Amino acid sequence: MLRRALGKTLGFIGYTIQYGCIAHCAFEYIGEFVACSGPSMEPTIINNDVVFSERISRHLCRIEKGDIVIAKSPFDPKMNICKRVIGLEGDKICTSRPLDTFKTHTFVPRGHVWLEGDNLQNSTDSRSYGPIPYALIRGRVCLKLWPPHSFGPLNESPNGERITRND
Template identity: 85%
Template sequence: MEHLTNQRLNTYLKGPDMFRCAVGKTLGFVGFTIQYGCIAHCAFEYIGELVACSGPSMEPTITNHDVVFSERLSRHFYRIEKGDIVVAKSPFDPMMNICKRVIGLEGDKVCTSGPLDVFKTHTYVPKGHVWLEGDNLRNSTDSRSYGPVPYALIRGRVCLKLWPPHDFGALNKSPNGRIIRSN
């Protein structure tokens, strides 16, 4: 009889022990997920990210479906320079990113005309802004359309093309020579 009572007691205790074990494993998994999520967030926010590019505005430097690495440290330390290709939030749609080349920095005089315009117009880039243009001037919506872009919209500097493999490496200089020299 005593043996039968111990057996029932052991069966009774297995239920709560199994529940505690399952809860413990679940909480452990959630904890690891949160930790790795925080590490991934910090890496993408402060170090860099992979960006799949679409559209013709940066051709021939970056074509549709190219994958590039955009590093974030230059943005945080204000090391964006003329000639750099950057990923920025679109001034029109904050849910969309744009990939353009920095043509002018604050204080620079830039040409605001399109490549086919007969009369050339110029403007100065205001403080805290940059002038962005696509390398494909005939097929790019850029600062010539929406004006100077606030520096705060820059997400990172593109430093490396990863895909396609035959184009792997550092990116070329501006194919159209539109980098503005400081005054």
Template identity: 75%
Template sequence: MGARVVGTCGAGGWRRARWRAGRASWAPYHCRMLRNALGKAFRFLGYTVQYGCIAHCAFEYLGGIVVCSGPSMEPTIQNSDIVFSESLSRHFYCIRKGDIVIVKSPNDPKSNICKRVIGLEGDKVCTSNPSDFLKSHSYVPKGHVWLEGDNLRNSTDSRCYGPVPYGLIRGRICLKCRTQLGLYENVEHAAAHFNCYSLNFCLLYTP
């Protein structure tokens, strides 16, 4: 009578079988976790891009709140004054003589300056300092403006670096509030009042 052979599985075989079964059961769970994590990351990235675009458009086409620092626009704008600048005027070429504007510095594009528009293209302007005995004059070239600080004796402006291209104008100052003896007592109060327009804070130097 023939002997029947029954297959057996040793301890190592059982461990391998259990490992394969456990791996098969955990694989879908890990895939779901990975998909959820990637989905959240992409959604967060999408919201960040959307909010960034909205903020950029608001700052670029509406305006922002600016904290001024420096003596060159005294007495009109004092050190630490808070001003609101609007950007629509520069987009529609509505900048006029006498306007106070925020401009990218011709000497340092990473910084902004605050000056008054003294001349537009074609205007004859005085290029001398107040202390000069002999006065010199020049004409503003096309597509440029002539900028000067109200504090002529303590201002670095077009008398030093010449006419400024119109494209460097970032905005026109239309409202001012003082941080010490003005309408508002501190920066936080002013920011809370203007948050319906913009929360764009930047330090504006007026050398």
């Protein structure tokens, strides 16, 4: 009887470890569900929207201008940010901070991307902290899941234009 109970316990532990490994690999290499907070991506993503962030693009170096990405914050590595890719390495970015009178030009260095929120008046982004290393990108947002009335792919820019991808 003890042997049978021990066998069932070890079997349960074995299945738990197997399913835990499968779940870890799925979330690490395929994608994850992310609840977004804050106003920086309005009107595209509203506070408390839930999106799916796929990670395959990041591993295959397929992040492009116009993509919305989830990245580690350059200020706090425990926090994620959700922003739109405005520039890739080598691009010249013409931008200004909210209080700047003149626009400045910045070149995005190798291995970095320039991120901005769609709500420029209420977004802390690359205009504040500069280009971020590509390695901080966790995944590309490809689908809005919640709320149900806005379920679908995120393939439009804030002004309603379709984002074209050069594949």
